[in-house]
Amino acid sequence: MARKPVTWYIATPADGIIEMSREAGTPVNLSANVGKVIDHPNPCRNKWYDESRFSYFRMVKRVGEALEDTGIWPITWPVPLWIVEPLGETGNWSQRHYPYRLLSHQIRVIEETDACPALGPCGRDVLNVVQQQIPEQAVRWAADWDADPEGMRQREWNWEQCGGRACASGRRAESVALTMSHARRESAAQTWIEHLARRAVDQALADTDASMYAYSYAYGRAIGHAVAAQHQTRFDAYVLDALRGTGLDSPASAAA
Template structure:
């Protein structure tokens, strides 16, 4: 039985330029070369050594890892995701640690694909949480903290350390999420998701007088909500509710 062809991905910023190539002063624009063969402008002589910041094209076959090692900083959204075909000699730094990565000096840019896929199988839902839900909730989370810092500190400690019948402990749930991301080759996706969630909090609280501790609390709640969206079809409610911080909201806690 013939193997399914491997699909390779490269992520760029919105202008389509590979960020590492921009840093090296030899910008390669994938958006301007769809359907074309692109040769590396300054390929490394020794395969596959970093002789300069941009020595080869880097691509991955696990779309959830496409945002790893891109050179894009600060982490932002939107990005663009490209399907490419490696041509000529290709390799990587070792199959044991990098089985999903490939390096080459020549590629063909096949097409652009939906960028949300780089945030995992549930990328659309993750973006909805980050862009629509967190901005509104962040203000409430920060207000809850500043209204009762000592009470919230105790409540947060209980959430982090103590599980129960309804949901597990927060720290345990976070470790489960990390392991799940690794198992599904979405570690880079989770890293970006968490950064995007924290940035959404920063934007939501920019014009408020929220304290430093309120910011920190809102960051934790936001990343938990976003990562729970990433794994909503993989983890059961016992883990997902812990990630979301069920019971931490003042109304829920007061009712309890």
């Protein structure tokens, strides 16, 4: 049976220029070269060593890792995701540690593709949480904290440490989510998701007088909701409710 062809991905900022190539002073624009072959402007002589900031083309075959090591900062959305074909000699830093990554000095740009899978199979749901739900809830989360800091601190500690029959502890849920992201080659996706969630909180609270601790609490709640969306088809309510901090919003939990 013929093996399915491997698809290789590169993520760039909105203008299509590989960020590391820009930083190296030799900008490579993928959007301007769709269907064309691109030779690396300054390839490393010793393969595959970092002789400069941009010594080779870096691509991945696991789309959930496409946002790793892009040089893009600050983390933002949307980002273009490109399907490319490696040409000529290829290499890798370590097949053991980076089996999903490939390095080359020449590529063909095939096309731009949907970037949502770079945030996981449920990437569109993640974006809905980040763009629609978090802005609506962040102000309430911050207000809840500042209205009763000591009470909320106790509730947060209970959530972090104390699981039960109906819901895992917060720390346990965060741990299994991180492990799942690693196992599914979505560590970069989760890192990006967490940054997008924090940024959504910053924007929502920009015109408020929320305290530093309220910001921290809102960050945690936002990240939990976004990561729950990432893994919504992989975990049941026992883990997902813990990630979302469902008990933190429950009056019954506060009285317990």
